[in-house]
Amino acid sequence: MSWKAGLSRYLPCVRFFACPDSPSSRGVMTYYARNYDHLKILNPNLPLMIRTVENAMPAVTTELEWTIQDLLRFMIQTGRFRDTNGSISEARVEAAKAYLSTDWDKLSIERWKSPGFDPERPGLDEDEPAWKENPQIQANLGTFFSMKNAMSEQLEVIKSGPDNEYTRAENALLMCQRVDLWCAGEKEVEQAVIHLYKLGRKLNEREVELPSFIAEYYPGPHKAQFCRKHNPIPTANRMQRCKPLPATTDEGEVMVECAELK
Structure with missing residues (x-):
């Protein structure tokens, strides 16, 4: 009961795919028909959708946002940093570990070392094209720039793998939020939904970093x-x-x- 009530807290949606005429999709169709009302009562704002297409692969999926840190851990754990000869690339593995060891708290502090100036502000180059030549800004933000340059170099090494290694790893990670359910029974379908729930709980427990600048303005009424x-x-x-x-x-x-x- 507890995980069912928490679906809408951790998942933006749950999508089922099935073929209405195929016996291989019978478990998905039956589970959806029997549990839709109950899940909808517990999660009234959660989209619970099913797409039925002829010869469709039965599956359940959701939508989650992965970070670069999640991708790098996935690539290290599954041994996806490989050279053309099939061996593990120590250079890219070390670059990934160095990126994961970045002190994000220190980077956030160093970002504001120059009073009244944000080097990450959108449109900065258009508004102040000569800001990089300001010696005071360069002195105050020296540590920040060095950390950012190191991160850029690490990402360049990480993405330098052969055969679109980085992009293929991204696609493989996205497939982790989809569970194929060919000839699965109702219990297997429920376990797949629980898997997506646990995946969402892990990702959504991250602390959300709010923007440090105002992006939208809402004017008040002209005359109250x-x-x-x-x-x-x-x-x-x-x-x-x-x-x-x-x-x-x-x-x-x-x-x-x-x-x-x-």
Whole structure:
């Protein structure tokens, strides 16, 4: 029961694939039909979808965001850093381990060592094209730039593998959020959903880093409206009940004279 109620907390959606006429998809079809109502009651906002196509491979999948750290750990654990002769590439493995050992807290602190300046601000090169020539900024952010350069060099080594090694590893990692269920029974389908739940719980327990700059602005109302009797700002129904009579204050705000006060 507990994992079923937590699906919507850790997973953005759950998709089932099945062929309606194939016996190999019978387990997926039966599980979906028998458990949809129960799962939907526990997770009313979670999309539980099934796509039925002729000759479809029965499967269940979800959508999760992987980080570079997850990808590098996956490549190290599965031995995907290989040279053309099939041997493990020690250079790329060491570069991946060095990237994983990056002190992210220190990098975040060093980013703000120059007062009033953010080297990661979007559009910085367009707004201040000569900022890289500022000696004060270079002195304050020297450690930050050295750490960023080291990370860039490490990623360049990591992605230098033959035969699109890095891209193929990305695709392989994405397939970890899909479970094929050919001729699977209902219990196997449930275990696949539990696997996706545990995967989402692991990923979503990461602390979310909020942006350090304002990306969107929401202007307030040009002229606020108040009712002297029904404060705070009245709703549409209350405004209609009050039969407001507009009046202007010295500050230019639009006041609402409630007809009930007349």
